[in-house]
Amino acid sequence: MTERNAALTYESYLALPEILGAQRPRSHEHDEMLFIVIHQVYELWFKQLLHELAHLRSRLETGDTAHSIRTLRRALTILKVVVAQIDVLETMTPSQFAGFRARLDAASGFESAQFRELEAVLGRRDRQVFEHYPPESGARQRIAEAMENPSLFDSFLGYLARHDYPVPEEALRRDVRLPWEPSEEVQDVLLRVYADDGGAATICEHLVDLDEGQQEWRYRHVMMVQRTIGDKQGTGGSSGASYLRSTVGVPAFPDLWAVRSRL
Numbered sequence: 001m002t003e004r005n006a007a008l009t010y011e012s013y014l015a016l017p018e019i020l021g022a023q024r025p026r027s028h029e030h031d032e033m034l035f036i037v038i039h040q041v042y043e044l045w046f047k048q049l050l051h052e053l054a055h056l057r058s059r060l061e062t063g064d065t066a067h068s069i070r071t072l073r074r075a076l077t078i079l080k081v082v083v084a085q086i087d088v089l090e091t092m093t094p095s096q097f098a099g100f101r102a103r104l105d106a107a108s109g110f111e112s113a114q115f116r117e118l119e120a121v122l123g124r125r126d127r128q129v130f131e132h133y134p135p136e137s138g139a140r141q142r143i144a145e146a147m148e149n150p151s152l153f154d155s156f157l158g159y160l161a162r163h164d165y166p167v168p169e170e171a172l173r174r175d176v177r178l179p180w181e182p183s184e185e186v187q188d189v190l191l192r193v194y195a196d197d198g199g200a201a202t203i204c205e206h207l208v209d210l211d212e213g214q215q216e217w218r219y220r221h222v223m224m225v226q227r228t229i230g231d232k233q234g235t236g237g238s239s240g241a242s243y244l245r246s247t248v249g250v251p252a253f254p255d256l257w258a259v260r261s262r263l
């Protein structure tokens, strides 16, 4: 008789021994546990967001409006949660953070591969981010792959073409490994989408929500940084808050913002 597997339990299904055994503070400071847990929760949500956005890209490419909208709504709800999470970390004072900051050595958010993957899905094509990853690392390969795939906006253009909008051929056939250049012809198409005011226009609005949401995260992150470490340099080697401020307000989908002056 073959031996039966041990009965599935709450603990085994959720791999709790692994997850709950993965908090390893480097100091005895009370607040370091919060710092670790918050980051781990972020990385789990980043994983789920990547999962949803990959699904969204495939739904867009098949022209499936209802599923695209539902998936976008879910991604947006997750984004709200991750932005709101910053409130929890802001209960930590500058001196509490200073109590264990030195133990972080040169580690920093620069090394969050999933965050870079998310940026790549949103269209970022910037090889400078690779500086923080060893050449053959899995993380680097995943980011590189995301940069070689169509961005969300590329997939959305595919969606519009499937729905018979006159998306210019060169936009559909562009080299998706390069950064997207805003295009007036594409903006003319977006104006027609908005005039029709159907499912495609709803997707446009949700993409703007996504863009606004990621900028909100950047803004909240830099405010948290400013109040916690002031103008100190970052552990990752940047100037800190002033570097982070330069990344706020850079849109992922510039064409969707550009058309608003014409709506």
Ligand code: HEM
Pocket: 038, 039, 042, 043, 089, 097, 107, 108, 109, 110, 112, 115, 221, 224, 225, 228, 229, 233, 234, 235, 236, 237, 238, 239, 240, 241, 243, 244, 247
């Ligand atoms: C007290 C809390 C935090 C402080 C003081 C802080 C500080 C910083 C600083 C100074 C940088 C610039 C890199 C450097 O030179 O070190 C940075 C980058 C970054 N941090 Fe944080 N951070 C905090 C919390 C978080 C949290 C909770 C996350 C969530 C994952 C996060 C994700 C990131 C990411 C993704 C970057 C890269 C941003 C970019 O290059 O655009 N940080 N952080």
Ligand SMILES: N[C@@H](CC(=O)c1ccccc1NC=O)C(=O)O
Pocket: 039, 101, 104, 107, 108, 109, 110, 229, 233, 234, 235, 236
């Ligand atoms: N860069 C931060 C340290 C920090 O926040 C951090 C360190 C290790 C792992 C994740 C981090 N979070 C975001 O940067 C600092 O300069 O204080």
